[in-house]
Amino acid sequence: MNFTSPIVIAEIMCLIGAVIFLRNDKSIFWKLNIAYLLLALLTEAAGSYMSSKRENNLWLFNSFVFFEISFIFIGIWHCLKNYLIPKPIIYVGLGIVYSIYFGFIAKDSIMVFNSTAVTVMSVVFSLYCLYYYYLLLNDEKFIEIKYHSEFWWITGVLFYYFGGTVCNLLSDVFDVRFGKSLTLRYAITIALNFILYSVWTYSYLCRAKQQKLQS
Amino acid sequence: MQSETTKIAILVVLATLIFLLMPVFLIMYIRSYNRHKKNHILEKQHMQQQFEAEMLQARIEVQDNTMQAIATELHDNVGQLLSLTTLTLNSINLDHSDKATVKIENSLSLVNKSIKELRELAKLLHGEQIVENGLGNALQQEINWLEKTGSYELQVSNQLHNLQENSPDKDLIILRLLQEIINNIIKHANATSISFNAYYEDKKLYLNVEENGVGFNYEKAKANKAGLGLSSISKRIEMINGKLALNSIPNKGTNILIEIPYP
Incomplete structure (x- = not known):
């Protein structure tokens, strides 16, 4: 049985960091990070296992994308609410991404990788992240x-979704393999996952410091 | 075919690297912008602290000026009146009832005059509250005290009595500016005639003081910062974003025009 993969390792490390730094956090969003990482870890581990058994695991990743969309939007909501009332713009983004997600599933079934939704989701998340930066720069407070x-x-x-945009856009036109099972797309995904989880672990550390200072 | 695939792989890797570098540059830009913002905020705080310190200084100086005026008034006016009353009362001889009646009436008149002077002084004692009754009134009160000395021929045009706008902090600084200008005229100008013109136009307050004193070399006085309190006047005008136009001709007099955005 093969449950491990580089992505699983990155997720375990980030989950450990999240549990250490966020276990006493009172904010729902930060607590939700632990639940999300646990779900991501279980999905990835189950996906690896199914892959090793040569079973189709795309339905699993497609299902996970549903939670991924919700969680990232909750995070963006949490970050934007310091600068504006995010309800309208979040609902617009959420509406667009979920429409494409469910539209694709209705058209091609859940057993085919939902690449269109993932690509659109990446672009939308990147735009929201840039908007957050814009608001941060324009804010009077330092x-x-x-x-x-x-x-x-x-x-x-931003690193994860913006960095993955090229892969998402060109996934259909290239299939470069480095060995038996390692594709270029997978190698880039591993790198992006390591960046994402490293930066998130650092953000949890910052959050813990912030909480410590406030208490 | 193999080289075509390698080319695509290199292209994808490079494009991904570029896409990853963009957030890095973005973070660097935000960091640098944020540092500038921090410096700007610190500078603003510093300026605010300076402004508050200057306000405190102006408040202390206004109080000081008021106390000096009260001390002078008590010594030169009320004190003299009461001494004269004592002398008059001491000289009363009850055997000469007619003369005694006149002296008592004179003493009563002197006491009444003293009471009137003390009432005037009580108004001054309000010090800081002066500006609360409006800048026009505060300026008028300063001019009235100058008029009481009887040493100057005054022409006054004060159009600020019914000023609708107000700015307590600026009012205090403007009052202090006028006090400083009057002090300079008394101490250094040797003038016989002074004209005051205060008016409000296009969101700007103008204060024009002109005297016919000995005049001075403005450039020299500016260089000598300790002298004449000129640097203090310039600094305060600058602090409230005002402008100072000073024109002085030796032996002819000085004209000071202050323009302040108001409120």
């Missing part, structure tokens, strides 16, 4: 970004 948990959480999201 924040120490070096230790600002929300900033680093958003930065992790």
Whole structure:
């Protein structure tokens, strides 16, 4: 049985970081990070296992995308609410991404990888992250970004989704293999996952510091 | 075919790297912008602190000026009146009832005059509250005290009595500016005639003081910061974003025009 993969390792490390730094956090969003990472870890581990058994695991990843969309939007909501009332713009983004997600599933079934929804989702998340930066720069208040948990959480999201845009857009035109099972797309995904989870772990550390200072 | 695939792989890797570098540059830009913002905020706080310190200084100086005026008034006016009353009362001889009646009436008149002077002084004692009754009134009160000395021929045009706008902090600084200008005229100008013109136009307050004193070399006085309190006047005008136009001709007099955005 093969449950492990580099992505699983990255997720375990991030989950451990999240549990250590966020276990006493009172904010629902930060607590939700632990639940999300656990879900991501279980999905990835189950996906690896199914892959090793040569079973189709795309339905599993497609289902996970549903939670991924919700969680990232909750995070963006949490970060944007410091600068504006995010309800309208979040609902617009959520509406667009979910429409494409369900539209694709209705058209091609859940057993085919929902690449269109993932590509659109990546572009939408990147735009929201850039909008967050714009609001942060325009804000009159000064924040120490070096230790600002929300900033680093958003930065992790931007790295992952913006960095993955090329892969998402060109996934259909290239299929480069480095060995028996390692494709270029998978190698880039591993790298992006390591960046995402490293930056998120740092944001949890910042959050813990912030909480410690406030208590 | 193999080289075509390698080319695509290199292209994808490079494009991904570029896409990853963009957030890095973005973070660097935000960091740099944020540092500038921090410096700007600190500078603003510093300026605010300076402004508050200056306000405190102006408040203390206004109080000081008021106390000096009260001390002078008590010594030169009320004190003299009461001494004269004592002398008059001491000189009363009850055997000469007619003369005694006149002296008692004179003493009563002197006491009444003293009471009137003390009432005037009580108004001054309000010090800081002066500006609360409006800048026009505060300026008028300063001019009235100058008029009481009887040493100057005054022409006054004060159009600020019914000013609808107000700005307590600026009012205090403007009052202090006028006090400083009057002090300078008394101490250094040797003038016989002074004209005051205060008016409000297009969201700007103008204060024009002109005297026919000995005049001075403005450039020299500016260089000598300790002298004449000129640097203090310039600094305060600058602090409230005002402008100072000073024109002085030796032996002819000085004209000071202050323009302040108001409120």
